[in-house]
Amino acid sequence: MCLIAILTDFGTKDEYVAAMKGVISSISPKAKTIDISHQIQKHNVKQGSYMLKRLIGYFPKDTIYLGVVDPGVGTERKGLLIEAKGAWFIGPDNGLLIPAAQKLGIKRVIKLTNRRYWLKPTSSTFHGRDIFAPVAAWLSKGTEPTNFGKVIENWVNLENVQPKVKGDTIFGEVLHVDDFGNIITNIPTDLMKVDNEVWISIKDALFSTKIRKSYGEIKRGELLVLIGSSGFLEIAKNQENAAKYFKVKEGAEIRVRHS
Amino acid sequence: MCLIAILTDFGTKDEYVAAMKGVISSISPKAKTIDISHQIQKHNVKQGSYMLKRLIGYFPKDTIYLGVVDPGVGTERKGLLIEAKGAWFIGPDNGLLIPAAQKLGIKRVIKLTNRRYWLKPTSSTFHGRDIFAPVAAWLSKGTEPTNFGKVIENWVNLENVQPKVKGDTIFGEVLHVDDFGNIITNIPTDLMKVDNEVWISIKDALFSTKIRKSYGEIKRGELLVLIGSSGFLEIAKNQENAAKYFKVKEGAEIRVRHS
Amino acid sequence: MCLIAILTDFGTKDEYVAAMKGVISSISPKAKTIDISHQIQKHNVKQGSYMLKRLIGYFPKDTIYLGVVDPGVGTERKGLLIEAKGAWFIGPDNGLLIPAAQKLGIKRVIKLTNRRYWLKPTSSTFHGRDIFAPVAAWLSKGTEPTNFGKVIENWVNLENVQPKVKGDTIFGEVLHVDDFGNIITNIPTDLMKVDNEVWISIKDALFSTKIRKSYGEIKRGELLVLIGSSGFLEIAKNQENAAKYFKVKEGAEIRVRHS
Numbered sequence: 001m002c003l004i005a006i007l008t009d010f011g012t013k014d015e016y017v018a019a020m021k022g023v024i025s026s027i028s029p030k031a032k033t034i035d036i037s038h039q040i041q042k043h044n045v046k047q048g049s050y051m052l053k054r055l056i057g058y059f060p061k062d063t064i065y066l067g068v069v070d071p072g073v074g075t076e077r078k079g080l081l082i083e084a085k086g087a088w089f090i091g092p093d094n095g096l097l098i099p100a101a102q103k104l105g106i107k108r109v110i111k112l113t114n115r116r117y118w119l120k121p122t123s124s125t126f127h128g129r130d131i132f133a134p135v136a137a138w139l140s141k142g143t144e145p146t147n148f149g150k151v152i153e154n155w156v157n158l159e160n161v162q163p164k165v166k167g168d169t170i171f172g173e174v175l176h177v178d179d180f181g182n183i184i185t186n187i188p189t190d191l192m193k194v195d196n197e198v199w200i201s202i203k204d205a206l207f208s209t210k211i212r213k214s215y216g217e218i219k220r221g222e223l224l225v226l227i228g229s230s231g232f233l234e235i236a237k238n239q240e241n242a243a244k245y246f247k248v249k250e251g252a253e254i255r256v257r258h259s
Numbered sequence: 260m261c262l263i264a265i266l267t268d269f270g271t272k273d274e275y276v277a278a279m280k281g282v283i284s285s286i287s288p289k290a291k292t293i294d295i296s297h298q299i300q301k302h303n304v305k306q307g308s309y310m311l312k313r314l315i316g317y318f319p320k321d322t323i324y325l326g327v328v329d330p331g332v333g334t335e336r337k338g339l340l341i342e343a344k345g346a347w348f349i350g351p352d353n354g355l356l357i358p359a360a361q362k363l364g365i366k367r368v369i370k371l372t373n374r375r376y377w378l379k380p381t382s383s384t385f386h387g388r389d390i391f392a393p394v395a396a397w398l399s400k401g402t403e404p405t406n407f408g409k410v411i412e413n414w415v416n417l418e419n420v421q422p423k424v425k426g427d428t429i430f431g432e433v434l435h436v437d438d439f440g441n442i443i444t445n446i447p448t449d450l451m452k453v454d455n456e457v458w459i460s461i462k463d464a465l466f467s468t469k470i471r472k473s474y475g476e477i478k479r480g481e482l483l484v485l486i487g488s489s490g491f492l493e494i495a496k497n498q499e500n501a502a503k504y505f506k507v508k509e510g511a512e513i514r515v516r517h518s
Numbered sequence: 519m520c521l522i523a524i525l526t527d528f529g530t531k532d533e534y535v536a537a538m539k540g541v542i543s544s545i546s547p548k549a550k551t552i553d554i555s556h557q558i559q560k561h562n563v564k565q566g567s568y569m570l571k572r573l574i575g576y577f578p579k580d581t582i583y584l585g586v587v588d589p590g591v592g593t594e595r596k597g598l599l600i601e602a603k604g605a606w607f608i609g610p611d612n613g614l615l616i617p618a619a620q621k622l623g624i625k626r627v628i629k630l631t632n633r634r635y636w637l638k639p640t641s642s643t644f645h646g647r648d649i650f651a652p653v654a655a656w657l658s659k660g661t662e663p664t665n666f667g668k669v670i671e672n673w674v675n676l677e678n679v680q681p682k683v684k685g686d687t688i689f690g691e692v693l694h695v696d697d698f699g700n701i702i703t704n705i706p707t708d709l710m711k712v713d714n715e716v717w718i719s720i721k722d723a724l725f726s727t728k729i730r731k732s733y734g735e736i737k738r739g740e741l742l743v744l745i746g747s748s749g750f751l752e753i754a755k756n757q758e759n760a761a762k763y764f765k766v767k768e769g770a771e772i773r774v775r776h777s
Contacts, residue, residue, distance in 0.1 A: 003543055005536065011438025012271065012530065013298035015314045018264065021293050022318035025262055029319065034539050039531035042439060043498055055533045058647065059540035060547065071498050074473025124473030126488035129317065179529025180560060214592025214642030229644040239561055239589055270697025271530065272557035274573045277523065280552050281577035284521055288578065301698060302757055330757050333732025383732030385747040388576065 003060055004033045004136050007048055008068040008128060009040040016126070020066070020133040023119060027137035036065075043071040045096050046158055047250055050175045050186065052100035054230035056087060065100065066136045067091035068128035079112035079131050080155060081139070081148050090136050092127070095158035113149035163187045172233070174202075174252040181241025185254050187233040200225060201255040202235065203246050208259055215239070261287075262319055263395050266295040266307055267327040267387060275385070279325070279392040282378060286396035295324075302330040304355050305417055306509055309434045309445065311359035313489035315346060324359065325395045326350035327387035338371035338390050339414060340398070340407050349395050351386070354417035372408040422446045431492070433461075433511040440500025444513050446492040459484060460514040461494065462505050467518055474498070521578055522551045522654050525566055526586040526646065527558040534644070538584070538651040541637060545655035554583075561589040563614050564676055565768055568693045568704065570618035572748035574605060583618065584654045585609035586646035597630035597649050598673060599657070599666050608654050610645070613676035631667035681705045690751070692720075692770040699759025703772050705751040718743060719773040720753065721764045726777055733757070 004024060010016040017038055024031050036055060040048040048069040056065070070077075070092045078093035085105040089097040093111075112131060115122070117138050119130040135148055163172035163186055172187040183202075192198075192211055199208045211233075212218070212226045220239045228234035233256065236242050243249070263283060269275040276297055283290050295314060299307040307328040315324070329336075329351040337352035344364040348356040352370075371390060374381065376397050378389040394407055422431035422445055431446040442461075451457075451470055458467045470492075471477070471485045479498045487493035492515065495501050502508070522542060528534040535556055542549050554573060558566040566587040574583070588595075588610045596611035603623040607615040611629075630649060633640065635656050637648040653666055681690035681704055690705040701720075710716075710729055717726045729751075730736070730744045738757045746752035751774065754760050761767070 003547075005540070013296055014435070014437045015295055015310050016437075018293055018295040019314055019317045022264070022314070022322075025291075025293065026317070026319040029262075032543075034536055034543065036533055036536040037531055051533050055537055055540065058537045058544070060544040063540075071474075123488040125485065129488070176532070178532045178534075215589075226643065229641040229647070272555055273694070273696045274554050274569050275696075277552055277554040278573055278576045281523070281573065281581075284550075284552065285576070285578040288521075330733075382747040384744065388747070 002031050002140050003062075004031050004064045004066055004140060005036050005059060006033055006038075006066045006068075007036040007040065007052060008038045009042050009044065009048065010038045010068070010128075012038050016128070019126075019129045023129055023133040024137040024140075027134055028140045031137060031140040040069050041250060043069065044250065045069050045071070045094050046161060047176055049096050049099045049158055049161070052097065053103055054232070056100050056104060059087070061086045062088070064088040064090065064136050064140055065097070066132055067096045068132060069096050070094070070127065073127050074124035078155075079127060079135075081110040081112060081135060081145060083107045083110075083145060088139060090132050090139070093156050095156050098155065098157055099161065108145075108151050109153075109155055110145055111149045111152045114147060117143070117148055161186060168257055170256045172254045172256065174248055174250055174254060175232075177243040177248065177250060181237070181243040181245075182228075183235040183242050183246070183248055183254075184228060184230075185233045185235070187254070187256060189227040189231055189233050192227060192233065194227065197259045198225065199257040199259050200235065203248050203252060205246055261289055261399050262291050262293065262321075263323045263325055263399060264293045264295050264318060265297075265325045265327075266299065266311060267297045268299040268301050268303065268307065269297045269327070269387075271297050275387070278385075278388045282388055282392040283396040283399075286393055287399045290396060290399040299328050300509060302328065303509065304328050304330070304353050305420060306435055308355050308358045308417055308420070311356065312362055313491065315359050315363065318346070320345045321347070323347040323349065323395050323398055324356070325387075325391055326355045327391060328355050329353070329386065332386050333383035337414075338386060338394075340369040340371060340394060340404060342366045342369075342404060347398060349391050349398070352415050354415050357414065357416055358420065367404075367410050368412075368414055369404055370408045370411045373406060376402070376407055420445060427516055429515045431513045431515065433507055433509055433513060434491075436502040436507065436509060440496070440502040440504075441487075442494040442501050442505070442507055442513075443487060443489075444492045444494070446513070446515060448486040448490055448492050451486060451492065453486065456518045457484065458516040458518050459494065462507055462511060464505055520546075520549050520658050521580075522549050522582045522584055522658060523554050523577060524551055524556075524584045524586075525554040525558065525570060526556045527560050527562065527566065528556045528586070528646075530556050534646070537644075537647045541647055541651040542655040542658075545652055546658045549655060549658040558587050559768060561587065562768065563587050563589070563612050564679060565694055567614050567617045567676055567679070570615065571621055572750070574618050574622065577605070579604045580606070582606040582608065582654050582657055583615070584650055585614045586650060587614050588612070588645065591645050592642035596673075597645060597653075599628040599630060599653060599663060601625045601628075601663060606657060608650050608657070611674050613674050616673065616675055617679065626663075626669050627671075627673055628663055629667045629670045632665060635661070635666055679704060686775055688774045690772045690774065692766055692768055692772060693750075695761040695766065695768060699755070699761040699763075700746075701753040701760050701764070701766055701772075702746060702748075703751045703753070705772070705774060707745040707749055707751050710745060710751065712745065715777045716743065717775040717777050718753065721766050721770060723764055
């Protein structure tokens, strides 16, 4: 339990992530940290939650995921430690950690209340540094989970994260536009097959295409609907920026219909 | 003495920070590095110095802070190793390291002159890689500080970094605009109390407000003057960008008056 | 063989680099990773290859360089493991790794074919995570290089990377514009001497100047042609942005003539 993977919406220009790592190193000098991303859209809990969900399969057993996209910091929102099958999640009780934890299987959820493991003074504006980072560090050192607080049975779930199916149409959402301009949706590709022909409606565009599995199959600049490397439907342009082409951002609707 | 925390204005797209880390790993393979920030405004020594000062409380004892905001590289400006209470600072003699070192208490300041610990050839353009990184690495391995050079009694201090008080008004400065658009000033909050009513003048705006301690107390988009998580007065808009709202950048003046 | 240095064009906002590090940590928990840069221009293999070449001198012996600028992912392009003198290179067979490996001296080149060391399922879109990262991790644990595939004698070289000399003029190229706006060319400075007078033609500008070795020799805002810290000719403006001044980007031509 010595690897702590960190996801925030803090950006990279400030000292905030470093402060969290400093706190972790102070408590648990042997803990290793890996940055997942600090460029989640500010306060976009849904985007962060899906990035965690896409990522978790690739980390070692017993990784501690420390997620801080936390618009409610300083309010009554709880802090959580979630024990899932083969992983731990620490962060605010706003749904951020739930999709990833559910994917692995939630074993128990603990509400963080024991101030003994928090930084003092504990600010009202930066629980990432003052509560979540020290709890992650103590956990990595083997502190008993129930020392941090009591097991609870209710927590906040994200709303409207699953695509809806009406008749033969799937109504999904753009969850993430990556740095290449690839459009990553919330539509799982379990039920889709390579070479299926589909109709796609996104923003002002409507087109039909085959589902592909690689950029290499088509020419530069061509549109590509593909089974993404993390199990969700993606729309790309080979070596070009699909999101700019469609003028699409996180939150946009996408409809898919088998033809 | 195995943790080296690095702050620069190099940005993240180039190989410059990696070159410093490669040099450190070559000399001291067990040293662990943590990035504080590499997005200090180019050549903004004051911004870098205050970020260091805000951050130092959160790192382990004996951390080596390697700071390179160095517009004078290649001139006669000296290189320094500062021993402070519980920490070490390495970087250019331009004031960058002083506020943080003074906060902890300066024990001695050594001028880096012993070329035996420098990379060869030693460039005139990149002392971060060729002088400061190797000195940090050798220090982390236990090299005696006085091996790097001689103790000196004079060094460069930053000018005009303390807010001024005239009558009942504090004249401060915007030191940092963070990635959320929060405006971080150089006004320490030691003497301010939550719920104090103050008048704030910044750019074209003048308003009175209570001092708060958390974003959660107010509605989304509302203005917030708060005791920041690092001990300086901050101006924020809850879940919105205060710096864009006020059109404020680093260096702007801010006036605070108790009402 | 425990240090893995990573260079990609993935950017920093997505989870892609973290996925590679998660895979590495899963296989080789003791491996240490260092980020070179993830902000190579999308698909700009030449820019990435020269950054690697400029950097390699500063890393420890036996560093594993993991380079993924890979527009051909999912096509027939091969994956390579290159053993060079004192270093290893892993990535696509598109020229990215060759200039750095040649600088050190290539000992053997292995085509990656043994799927036993790949992630399963192996995507067609993200070989960085599914092939190159696990191979790097297994190599760092001491896996015999020939276990990954067979030695080959032919690989893809970059074209047009060396400056051309016609008469007394050198025709070079802008390889990299750094975060300071310094213009880094492909013209090696082996044959140039400090204080040589040269004529420079770049974009719409033509000027003559002395070759310098440091920013500190001239006034703020003055033009500077200097022997860069990595052995290539650079054009800078002291504390200002030369690339913006000349409106120059990667790929622009530069001509140098001794006067």
